[in-house]
Amino acid sequence: MEIPAARDPVDAAREAFGDAVLHVKEFRGETTIVVEALRAAEALDFLRVTSGLVYNMLSDVSAVDYYPNDYGDSFDGDESDYRPERFGVSYHILSMLYNRRLRVKAFVAEDDPRLPTATVVWPAANWLEREIADMMGIVFEGHPDQRRLLMPDDWYGHPHRRDYPLGKETVAFSFNVDEIHEHKPFAKD
């Protein structure tokens, strides 16, 4: 069987999606393609099935929170970096045939954090997206199972957001143990 020649994923995506490809970045040999959030799943499917690309495996889905001021108008960092919204969701995909990786990234806004699910493209996305929905509070539209994954069902908030405090336990010593126990909810009575 003859293997079709590898195509440049950036050119192919630009050709197929035009303006929906918002930005392209290279860093440490890794290519990032930023696409419009609403067309992310469509772009992933295109990259998976198109000959010459064949990104057949989803390695990872991870989300990053640019809170408080590293996105949008208040971002004064590197000009070449592109961060229009607060949350970035990255799909790390892998082409075993051409042995290369690609990151497809979508930005979602703070007030309406939603994008279509990639579960239809790879079943592997099911839990990876559920974890992000749980920990970052991003809604994946059309996801078959929208329960929380790691946190308990009645948990309040999304722990991996940058404005979610990192809890600390005060060490109890003899001199402050009464003070600590006063505002602890455990069963005293």
Added chain:
Amino acid sequence: MAVAEQTQSIEEQRRWEGSLDQLRGLVSERAITGETMLLNMGPHHPSTHGVLRLLLELDGEQIVSCLPDIGFLHTGIEKSVEDKSYEKAVPLTDRMDYLSPMSNNMAFSAAVEKLLDLDVPERGQIIRIVCLELARCASHLVWLGTHAIDMGAMSVLLYAFRERERILGMFEMLSGQRMMSSYIRPGGVWRDVPDDFLPTIKQFLNDFPAKVDDYEALLTKNPIWKDRAQGVGVIEPDVALAYGLTGPALRGSGVNWDLRKAQPYSGYETYDFNVPLGEHGDVYDRYLIRIHEFRESMKILNQAVARLETVQGPYRSENNKYCPPLRSELGQSMEAVIHHFKLWTYGYDAPDDEIYNAIESPRGEIGCYIHGTGANKPRRVHFKTPSFIHISALPVVAKGYLLADMVAIIGSVDIVLGDCDR
């Protein structure tokens, strides 16, 4: 307690306050009507290899659907790392996959090195390979022992743990810790190997192949083992790829994909070893692959130990902005003291950008996504762990098999709940 009271409390316990409607769409309609039985397996069950809860829908003994419930061991490692400088985050990574902490150290360290564009000297890379392959053996030994005990072969566990103890002894020699070693760090390893390490590992490499033969003698042709393992838990290659399985679970289905070969790191490309592949994708093939991986690891270790004797030089990067200076320099060089102080108080800045780096752990691809902030702490660290992916695929693997096969399937995909929940 009076009998009447006791009966009442049991009645109360039986009353379930949840509603079946919560499960609508996740289990079949027959479970809602009560035609099939819903059964909890775990979280306290010896053969779930940790605190994994499976909600099984059973038609007689047959599994109709399976809903894994995870998160019992969630410790917020990814969140904690955001509050630590890069070097100080390494001990947290030990606690993810607690059966092969060295692989976690390596996944994180390699990712930080990629983010910083930091090189590791050759001797450091060889020591890393020794650690990684020893960790692979130690992890597979626990897998072998527990998998066999799940299926009723009691004695294998004792033999496997006897050999694992020797490996943990070597880790203690290297790092001072048997398990939570934190030995592999960004830029290299913590310290050079001690003098008595080489004779110890040579003795181990001399003894171990015969032990692997012993395990095989107990299991490979054992008719009970074959009955329980062959044709059970078959994963088709396309299913394995769609669900993102990696490691022996993927290679058991015959897909030739090993990151040590495909995207070599730490100099794996210079070692001579093979990647064992399965044919049927069943429990038995995954067992055979791990047994063969013992032998391949021995090959790599023999080559690495030989190199360790000839290749001298630094074992961690000499770029003192990122790696601490040698202890001996501290009394002589003011600059070394400054570097040392700066590293242990502040750490170092990493670029405000993102990278993803993956290595082959004993269980599969363990990936690390780091997004820096431009300062000394990361904005986000995410670990893509093989156990997480493998548990998410359990429902599709287990479907249609019997309840007793579930134990064999869980054992054969080799999950660690610390790795899954992080």
